[in-house]
Amino acid sequence: DVKVTQSSRYLVKRTGEKVFLECVQDMDHENMFWYRQDPGLGLRLIYFSYDVKMKEKGDIPEGYSVSREKKERFSLILESASTNQTSMYLCASSDVGLVSNEQFFGPGTRLTVL
Amino acid sequence: GQQLNQSPQSMFIQEGEDVSMNCTSSSIFNTWLWYKQDPGEGPVLLIALYKAGELTSNGRLTAQFGITRKDSFLNISASIPSDVGIYFCAGRARDNYGQNFVFGPGTRLSVLP
Secondary structure, three states, X not given: OOOEEEOOOEEEEOOOOOEEEEEEEOOOOOEXXXXXXXXXXXXXXXXXXXXXXXXXXXXXXXXXXXXXXXXXEEEEEEOOOOHHHOEEEEEEEEOOOOOOOOOEEOOOEEEEEO | OOOEEEEOOEEEEEOOOOEEEEEEEOOOOOEEEXXXXXXXXXXXXXXXXXXXXXXXXXXXXXXXXXXXXXXXXXXXXXXXXXXXXXXXXXXXXXXXXOOOOEEOOOEEEEEEO
């Protein structure tokens, strides 16, 4: 069964803290993605990676960075958390190829920055 | 950039009723996906569409890839309480390696017993 796991379901941090969100997939997928989800805005792409050590900016990369040292793991980093980064963060992975477009999502991490 | 609109934003229906929702784009897409998100969970893929005009079913769900390639529709027949959730459409304009999907803002469905 396809599985994407995220390290925490809920996280509370203080302004200025460095925050790590971890995502692991067991499907040997090439592509991995980080989104944030806010009410009324849907899912917005922060960063994605199509290979180990490769990363590309999505639509809203400011204030975030990522790391992909291993194929199965994609980390999202908030260097200095701010209150406007309070959100639900979703990780996803997908295979390559014309047909294998489906993205499989993790359960999400709800981050609150105080 | 590309944007997707979903209609309606939210809907309240009686159990047993049929549901229709749609997704429109300002750009032509080659792929449409429909996801459902239960409260507190990540989105789960319901249906994938790859060809204009395509009609695909998954149980009580049916989705269509619009002929203009700028829209897609999702229908749910005979709704049940577990249909409650947020339904997202996602579209992709290109079929190249690593190209990304754009997600709509979602349609929130509530089913009244």
